[in-house]
Amino acid sequence: AGKPLAGMGVDVGDYDGDGRFDFFVTNYQWETNSLYRNLGNGFFADVTFQSGLGVPSLQFLAWGTLFIDYDNDGNRDLFVANGHLDDNIHLFDAVTYAQQNQLFRNQEGRFADVSNQAGPGLLLQQVSRGAAMGDYDNDGDLDISVANNNQPAALLRNDGGNVQHYLSLRLVGNSVGAAVRVTAGDWVRWDVVRTGSSYMCQSALRPFFGLGDRTRVDEVEIHWPSGAVQRLQDIAADQILIVYEP
Numbered sequence: 001a002g003k004p005l006a007g008m009g010v011d012v013g014d015y016d017g018d019g020r021f022d023f024f025v026t027n028y029q030w031e032t033n034s035l036y037r038n039l040g041n042g043f044f045a046d047v048t049f050q051s052g053l054g055v056p057s058l059q060f061l062a063w064g065t066l067f068i069d070y071d072n073d074g075n076r077d078l079f080v081a082n083g084h085l086d087d088n089i090h091l092f093d094a095v096t097y098a099q100q101n102q103l104f105r106n107q108e109g110r111f112a113d114v115s116n117q118a119g120p121g122l123l124l125q126q127v128s129r130g131a132a133m134g135d136y137d138n139d140g141d142l143d144i145s146v147a148n149n150n151q152p153a154a155l156l157r158n159d160g161g162n163v164q165h166y167l168s169l170r171l172v173g174n175s176v177g178a179a180v181r182v183t184a185g186d187w188v189r190w191d192v193v194r195t196g197s198s199y200m201c202q203s204a205l206r207p208f209f210g211l212g213d214r215t216r217v218d219e220v221e222i223h224w225p226s227g228a229v230q231r232l233q234d235i236a237a238d239q240i241l242i243v244y245e246p
Helices: none
Strands: 009-013 022-026 034-038 044-046 062-068 077-082 102-107 110-113 128-134 143-148 154-156 165-172 179-184 187-192 208-212 216-223 229-236 240-244
Touching: 009 062, 022 062, 062 143, 077 128, 077 143, 165 179, 165 216, 187 208, 216 240, 229 240
Parallel strands: 062 128, 165 240
Antiparallel strands: 009 022, 022 034, 034 044, 062 077, 077 102, 102 110, 128 143, 143 154, 165 208, 179 187, 179 216, 216 229
8 A cells, every 4th residue: 555645746747758647746854755657557656766766855845846857868857846844843853944956867767866066056045835947048948946935036047958959849829738749760758738737836838858969850749639630740959849729
């Protein structure tokens, strides 16, 4: 039987590139966060510890979270916003009210904590809650906005993620709920346009795909909520592709 956990924030993404959407759920301090791998048969496996995400999350109280390909290598990494509920927790436990947020790099299905190597924005101690992502400066990599409790929000600008290639889409029409598949040879990635995730947040509505060293994709396939399926072939990388609903 499964163990009940607090369940603070959630995001959905295909972290292992098998074409199925997996779940990442943040939890309370000393519980660990949870990564659930989609097995494709209606079942999910808890792969938190075998993916390297268990121990690094134990001492944190986590909230918003993002499956974010911050380095454009084609693999969904993870961002986690942390901060305790109790401002006097340091009197009772070996943790603090303000906490460091975390960034985990996806290395073919195993995650490495790179928070201390990701620049000064990830070294801050804050009482964070929500997190949202989007390429706000349109430079080809995803940035992060963090909502903090009784503190100013933080905008974490991604500098260097665009060393590798990307493709972003702006879908014009009734796009919420649209599923987008990008293929290049046998490499396949999916994304879905959705209005809510993380913790009480909404990220940008533009699907974004890190492409690694790929300079073109063979096909972009869009499944619109209306039921229409649209296919575009031989698309160049490093652009915001505007697509109108048929």
